[in-house]
Amino acid sequence: MPSRVIDVGLRDGSVEPRLYQSQGESGQWATLSHCWGKTVTTRLTLATLEDNMTAIPIATLSQNFRDAIAVTRILGIRYVWIDSLCIIQDSAEDWLQESAKMGDIYKKSLITIAGTNAEESTAGFLRKRSSEIRCHLRLSNDEEISVHVRPRIEWYGFAEIVGPLTRRAWVLQERLLAAQILHFGGQQMMWQCQTRTLAEGFCDADSAPEEQIPGAIESMLRIEFHARIEGSLPTEDDFSAKDKHNDTNLSRSHILETPSTIYPLRDNIYSQWYQVVALYANLKLTKQTDKLPAIAGIARQIQVRTADTYLAGLWERDMQRGLHWWYNPPGVMVRPSIPRAPSWSWASLDLTTEESLVPSSADFYLCATHASKYIPYEYDLTLISFSPELTEHGCLGSSLGSLTLRGLWNTAEFSKDLGVPLGRFSLSYPMPLALRGQEGICAAARLDVRQEQIEGLEMGCLQVGKFEYVGPKYPREEFVFALLLRRVGQRSDGSDLYARLGIAVLFSHCDPVLGWERREIDII
Template sequence: MGDALLASLKAAKSALEAQIVHRPATEHEWTDPDDIPAAPVRPIAPAVPAGDDAVTTLTSIPAVPLDVAMYGDKLCGTCKKLEITKERFFVLPGNKEYGEFSQQDSDITDLGPIAAIGERTSCPLCRLVYVAIGAKMLPTEEDGLAVHASCYWATDGRRDLQSPWINASAIRVLRLYAHTPGNTHLQTQGFVSPQITMLCNDAPEEPYPGALPDVKEYFVRLRKPGSIDFDRVRRWIGLCNKHHTHTCRTNPMLELDAALKGSDHKHPADVLPEFRCIDVARMCLALVPAGTPYAALSYVWGRRSFFCTLRANVKELEQPGSLALLSDHLPQTIQDALCVAREVGQAYLWIDTLCIVQDDNELKGATIKRMDMVYCAADLVIIAAGSPHAYAGIAGVRPGGVAGRPRQAVEQVAPGLRLAANEHWQDGIKDASYYQRGWTLQENYFAWRSLVFINGTVVFRCAGADAWEEHIPESTTEIYAINVQASRAARRAEELNDIGSMEQFMNAYSECILSFGSDLYNAFAGMARQLMVQYNTDLCHGMPTRFFDWHLLWEPQNETHHVRCQGSVATGDGRGPSWSWSGWTGGAVFAHIWDWYTSDIGMVSHAIRKRTWIVWYQRKSHRSSRCTHLVRHMKDHDAEDDSDGSAGHHYGSRNLYGERVKTKHRFPGLDCSRRKPTPVCLSELWPSADHTDDKQPVTWPPKYIPDTLGAHPGSGFLQFWTVSILLQVGEPVKKDVDADRRDGDHVRLGIFGRSGTQISFVYVEPDWVKSQEETNGGGKLPQTREFILLCEARDERAPGNGNPDKHKKGWKYAMMMLEWVTPGAGGKHSGQNQRWSQGQIGPRQDGEAPVGAWSAYAERVAIACIGFGDLGEALGDGPVWKEIILG
């Protein structure tokens, strides 16, 4: 080590040690640099090239461990009934399954209670079943009944690339499942069905007549014991580099983004002023130019803080060897990711906490908004899916590391016939916190080529190969990516015209877990940018403004509840408004235009113009009366059109989609001429609840988390005119024909009109029911509630999945049940708002009663539908044209 470099490292060490702000320096002892040997950095070598002989994937099969068979082993009486022979694992001419798709081909054999199977230690198949089904993690009883394991013979084979859920019948497997008597599937386990099949080592040298020539590809091969076989990983990357040139070298999302924006920006360095990666060989940060290949790490942080890059230390971290000196201060998952990058020949690795300057808000914000590009442009994404937090490490990366690697389950059931569990990497997803986190959702989505570390093993995924696993030989079809490019291109075109693809962004992200509410929109920023670019839409608090009226009809699923902002702090409670999925937590939401109408965006775009009438405005702020049109995607529209309607095209009389609203024909007898928002300043409606000092935060009305996703953010409060009706809600008297489709613990209430007849249903969350016990008459039913009409929609599919526009019977008015909000009696210090079943915009005047008759804004409670002819069932004065502020 040169004197100059050593001096630089010593200086960097001193500066960095003083700047470790997230962990106490006393927790670690620094080793003097003079005592540190040269950093153990392997030379960065390219991934093993794939020569013509590289496609022969079974040439280097590891030997079976000598201790597979135990003295005294023999199949128990139950397992003998399965008639296991080597030939039975092949589908041959003359078998009824030959030439067919994969299927069950035997009766189910009950192997007995799991507790009893675990005691049959001399039966090799029972031992294998016990491990494969994960019996140690399962209860021995469920609902007072013993848990059993059963199996049956089934077939497996080559996947259909066009329909990857369909397999040809080439081999047989023993498929396992856990259940209680009566074949009730075990709830604890879910629907994982592990399989057992033969080791490819034991396939006969002379294949059986008629067996597929590549049949060995479908059996199980041995994994390297102790640690991951990086020779195999490099082989995978080499095969992809050679044979998947047209499918895996460029992420189509980058191509589309560049094409739509008329640019050639396909690398983060093209758009970010400082794009840094870790130089893996020199163990330091480095600014990399556009076009530089790099890998990226996707992992779960966890709640324990750790070292990160700051403006004060970034220069020191750019000194060669600086990260080697800091190795004790880096979480194990990050250290293991560096080992992975080194093993597979990646010269640069991007890791968020080190490569983003965490206290540079401008640069950090710009990078967060480009997370889609960071992961799309990565040559390889290292996904630590099996690591629950940053300190857990990556299992199997290093022999003897903090994260161990489980031994492969292999048993010998007869001389020369050994069986192994044919595990699938997806079986570990349900237990992996990685797949439940908000930040990692988009990182995994954008990864075009990835190494997924899960269950102590590694999986290589790319556009040409769904998943190459250590214990499964690579198929010739996936090695050469046969027909993959055309099929993926066709699917990509379909996705861009599929409104379900747009909705899945919201559906998937809404159920993810975030450690900090403030990350709500940041963790979605990359997906949001892709959604905005690909589907030509703006966002308003995470909701696409394109087809906004129909997107409002999303439904909360199991355990999903509205977070009611109380206005107790300046930023609310870290959630969005009630009308958006971002205002709800605890579970998923289900946006499903594709289900009740169609997935074709063209058809949706045409139909929604004629089935909506609300002219949507968003309020700019609480201390301003200014409102702006929510529309941002209409041609020639002035983005700064104010509520005075002075902009061109007279959008004050049109819905979001350019259609001139014709409410007098839809709602005869109502004066629906008013559409522009009434100037009102929310913070002045209740002066006693507002702040008196400009330096103090506004606590009434509550502020939602800042809308960092939308191109034109506002307050999140919508202001508009529509039809309002009063109806009663109470215990239902009619059966819900759609009850089996409802998910979760929401409470079903009936909706009743002036005739006393039940005209519909509404599903409300348990939290809302509980809140009614404290207000509104103690929650007694029935209650008179206010509903507003949103649009025309369907709550069922057209018969036979036909054209929904030709089936008029299914069309109804979609409506929202409201709850009006006023500040509590104690103003901003009370911490509680008052909620009312009815209300309207404006303050309560002295002497007026009841208090709920004059409120400030309304929130969503639930969505329901009524028939067009049911407007006459409205209570009180009947339907009225009314102005609403919705928060």
């Protein structure tokens, strides 16, 4: 059981709920998935810890918490875990300790109660329904029977479970890790587990086709994720050592069949991580410093299966693909005022709040989720080392930490000839680059953040690896991608420090060796 849970008391409500410290015992519990909103009326603090263990008066709780306790009682479950009532909110030490366990808390709970359409904790999710009508019917033999009639619940698709809750960043790992979820939508309840998705508004007992769900990838991921975590699929140990870093050899074709459909599983668990991050990157956070902690539960499950080292959103053994990320359109991101991740991590950026710059939609991409595929390359980037700060808090991530990378390096500057034709790259990579030792414009870049002042920056490109475009829009073609870096200072030993500025692509006529030198580069 979690360290603390809420003992909901008797079903009839004659006993007030109270905080219960489990001290490592086993048992069953429900979890609540909810939006905090602007107001959470009750929080566990150091001052209220002792009193809450005696009783938590229902009258003091916000409506979401009252509803969660009511549902837990009705289901016959003794305990429910609610984040703001079970984690001490004014203790950084307790928050770090308990937040690291949240993935397991949701994964191992008997059921997750989701207040899907409640915008904040005071809204409540047990909505009042239209009253049913009692009717007396006279049969042909003059016998009378009594029936209850209620308005039919219309089925409008799964839009009902894409409510305020599903737009919150913390909630993604709760949904993916939970084995069973009971959604409370605007008009009806919906059920999701590993094999079925059901709603009150269905006309029959068949499971709904998952492809009807907006963002259906989430349902596929949930099924695949549990299959992998529970050991029904091969682990990294099942592959030979020589195959571990070869994406092609790692690929396996597995099929998981369910009553409603058949899902092809991702070629490896790292690709699955990138799919999750692509969903997660643009979800909303109340506290911007939670960007890495809010996905730590999923990262921990990946770590258990791969025995890999987690580095602020990236993985040590899959660094080439992890570093190849970008937002589209370019230049719509800003760095938060308080750094929460190193510049090389996707977690270091936020979507800008300037209305004039915000597009109707902004998408986050990693190479594994877009129309490109990593292929072995003789000049591949090598991760030499990383600073200890990166692993200090495990999967909760770090705002500090550097990577030392070894690869082909070349100085770069933005071309003053902005009229140079960039062909297919004109929209995605609008900044032409001039590289040392190369004639003309042979590369183009996209900046992570829109910057007014880029003149005079000491910049360079560090080749990441080769990727093959496999999408339908253009012919199949191979490209070398590079990190665009700027010099930001020096270490005490005199070595230069760099930060990520963006990502660049080398054109097909660019010589990947001429003018390039193999160097070790420290990136913060």
